Amino acid sequence: MLKKILGRRGKADSYPGGLNGHGLDSARLSIGPDGVHETRVYRTGSTNKAPGERLSGRLLGVAGVLIFGALVGAGFVGYEAQRLFALLHNHTDATPTAADQVRAVIIAALPDVGWVAMALVALVAALRGQSSLRARIGVMVFFGLSLGAQILYAPHTIEGMLVAVIAPVTMAWMLESYIVEVRRRVAAQRGLDIDETPILSMVLALLGRLIRLPFGLPLWLLRLCLDRKGTWAGARQWVLDVAPIAPGRTLASIRAAEAEAIASSAKLTAEQVREAAREQVDALQEAHASELRKIAEARAAEAAARLQESQQEREEHARLIKQLQAEARASVARTESEAQRTIEGYAGRLQDTEHQLRGLSERLRRAEADSDRLRQVETLLKERTSELGAVRAELKLVTDQATPRVRLAALYERLRLSGDHRYRDRGAVPELARSWFLEIGVQSEGTARKYLHEYLDELGVPGASVQEGAYT
Structure with missing residues (x-):
């Protein structure tokens, strides 16, 4: 199979046709000597663009607007410098004539018109997905003319030269970069494998190599001194690789080119090998399916034999089942009579149970009514408890802010609320004073006893008050 594929490969490679600059993977099918050759190429894909692709397109459009505005300003600056340069060097009399003025205007406009035309041609080529190298070279040529005129007209100082090159270099770099990016975007949308490098980037790379040359040449000479034979061999090989064999x-x-041809050939061979592998897989699948069909037929015959045997067994089972059904019907009749008697006995019990259930239902309703009243009492108790907590909180707040005498009176009233036997008992005053004098914020126990006796006097409790000297 592989030899047959490799044999067809030479015929396929000899086909001269192509599509979009690329060779086809296989030759066209010939209908006959006088037939019609027809090749249809279908391109399918989603019409919905990804969000990133839409965003990049919008940003590229914004960049185009900005570049257009910059080019208009730079073009005006360049045109004026070119006109003055042409007017200065394109007349023989002491003062320029009207014809000299016209010639200066035409000469100054030619580079600008040239780079605008070449830029439009490059954009057209880029939008069509084709190479815009020739048009971009034309743009660079006209920019070079404009740059030369501005440098020669500018003052021969570093500052003057820098001002002269700003406009042309800015125009050249922005316009070429924009054209290349448009070309890359179109190539990506159409699936073309063509890429371009900006000419100015190549020029900068060449300048970088020239700058590195003074540093690399001494190192090469040093290597030549250390390894003359190897260095000369490397230089010889480099010259043979770089020097043109023909124009x-x-x-x-x-x-x-040979490596690219080998890669293309290997790709075609791999595709043919994959096709052969698919054919072999299809053949193996067909053989496997045939084998499976044979196995299925054998198993079907075996199943038919087993089915016939099982049919005989089912007939024997049917006879036994009929006999068992007759015995079962007789047993069911006996069971029904016994069940009827049992049901009648259960009916009486059921009536008694219903009477009991009605009594239980009545008790349950009364219990539910009691439960509702209990829930109401519980709700009322919770409300009173919350109100009591609020009152206690307010009382504590008032007590904390009151005088020691008021705080002592509040503590004493708690004895009444709790039913303490020491309430209205003057004999318990010393004990209570020892317990409360620090809590009410006084310095001595005697002061607390004094406050308690005074409060008992206010309550009208009989008994003798303690003298003033007893509080010290």
Whole structure:
């Protein structure tokens, strides 16, 4: 199978046709010598763009608007410098004539018109997904002319040169970068594998290499001194790789083309191998299905034989079942008569039970009524408890803010509320004074006894009061 595929590979590779600049994976099918060759290419995909793709497109549009505004301003600056430069160097008389003025305007406008036209051509190519290298080179040429005119017209100082290059370099970099990004976006949308590098980036890379040359050359000379043979061999190989064998062709480019051809051939071979593998898998699946069908037929015949045997067994079982049914019917008749007698006995018991249930229902209703009243009492008790807690909290707040005499009176009244036998008993005053004098905030027990005797006098409790000297 693989030999047959590899044999067809040469015929497929000899097909000269292509699609979008790429070779087809297989040759077209020929109908006949006078037939019609038809190739249909279908492209399917979702029309819904991802949010990131829509956002990048909008940002690219905003960048285009900003670049357009910058190009208008830079173009005006460049045009004016070019006109003054042309007017300065394009007349022979002491003062320029009207014809000199016209020629200066035309010469100054040519580079700007040129780069605008080339920019439009590059954008058209980019939007079509094609290479815009030629148009971008034209843009760079016209920018170079504009840059040269502005540098030559500017004052020959570092500041003057810097001011002269700002506008052309800004225009060139922004416009080329925008064209390349538009080209990449279109290539990504159409699935094209073509990429472009900005020309100015390549120029900067070349300048970077030239800057590194003074540093790399001494190192190369040092290596040449240390390893003459190896260094010369490396230089020889580099020259053979880079130097053109023919116009536009180098050894490195030829090797790259060969590697690309080998990769393309390997890809085609892999696709053909996958197709052959799929065919082999289909054949194996078909053989396996045939084997399964044979096994199924054998099992079906075996099942039919077992079914016939089971049919005979079922007939024997049916006869036994009929006999058992007759015996069961007789047993059921006896059971029904016994059940009837049992039901009649249970009916009397059921009536007694119903009377008992009605009595229990009446008791349950009375219990539910008592339960409702109990819940009401419990709710009322909770409300009174909460009110009592609030009153106690208010009383504590008032007590904490009152004088020691008032606090002592409040503590004494608690004895009455709790039913303490020491209430209205002058003999218990010393004991109560020892217990409360720190709590009410006085310095001595005698002061507490004095307050208690005075409060008992106010209550009208009989008994002798203690003299003033007893409180010290």
